[in-house]
Amino acid sequence: MITAAGTHPGHRGPATSEDPTSDLKRLLDLQRVDSAIDRLNQRKADLPEQRTLDEVTAELDQARSAHDAKKTELDAVARDQSKLEGEVQMVDDKIKHESNRLYGGDITSPKELASIQAELDALRRRKNHLEDQDLEVMERREAIDKDMAGLTERLGELEGRSTASAAARDTAAVEIENELSKNAAARASIVPDIDPELLETYEELRPKKGGVAAAALEGGVCRGCGVSLSPVKLDQIRHGEGGDLVRCENCRRILVRV
Numbered sequence: 001m002i003t004a005a006g007t008h009p010g011h012r013g014p015a016t017s018e019d020p021t022s023d024l025k026r027l028l029d030l031q032r033v034d035s036a037i038d039r040l041n042q043r044k045a046d047l048p049e050q051r052t053l054d055e056v057t058a059e060l061d062q063a064r065s066a067h068d069a070k071k072t073e074l075d076a077v078a079r080d081q082s083k084l085e086g087e088v089q090m091v092d093d094k095i096k097h098e099s100n101r102l103y104g105g106d107i108t109s110p111k112e113l114a115s116i117q118a119e120l121d122a123l124r125r126r127k128n129h130l131e132d133q134d135l136e137v138m139e140r141r142e143a144i145d146k147d148m149a150g151l152t153e154r155l156g157e158l159e160g161r162s163t164a165s166a167a168a169r170d171t172a173a174v175e176i177e178n179e180l181s182k183n184a185a186a187r188a189s190i191v192p193d194i195d196p197e198l199l200e201t202y203e204e205l206r207p208k209k210g211g212v213a214a215a216a217l218e219g220g221v222c223r224g225c226g227v228s229l230s231p232v233k234l235d236q237i238r239h240g241e242g243g244d245l246v247r248c249e250n251c252r253r254i255l256v257r258v
């Protein structure tokens, strides 16, 4: 790329010699570009899209933990349920076995028959108890299933929002990078038009003045600080006294007549 540096190889061009204010006009152009770069860098460092993404990510992490915890609860209740069902099955098998003995006809001793009957009664009570427990576990499981469905839905919704937020952040970041590139190119084309000494003064002043070293002088007012210049100063400027470089009496910024 041929930059302005190629057309101004280290000395002031003819236009500059003819018009002593053009250097300053270019300085004001540079100030505009530098202010734009500062704003872009500020925005880049504190992207609203990044903040939104951070918030969604925090919510997503919470939702994932809640979902995982509920899954652990669900697994535990499922284990309880299958254990109880196994026990009911075992008791059922024993009841069947004892009933067969009771009604099979092989046992005739009244004492033994009474003992089997007592065992059967005990087994049926045990079965009832287990079935009550199973009912409780089923109710618990229903509640957990319901919670789980809600948490899964929330997780899905947050995952969608996270993807969208990340895309929005990426778009914003790319936009800023594009703008920064454009401004960097603009800066590179302006800098060779400015006298190196003036540029040095500007660069030294900028960090001390909140990024604004060059300000327009409009209607006798410094646009850098908003203060009107004294009539004496304005008179000096009008008569070209004090050299090319005019500084604001109040904020010391480089003034550029527009």
Ligand SMILES: [Zn+2]
Binding pocket: 215, 222, 223, 224, 225, 226, 227, 248, 249, 250, 251, 252, 253
């Ligand atoms: Zn000022």
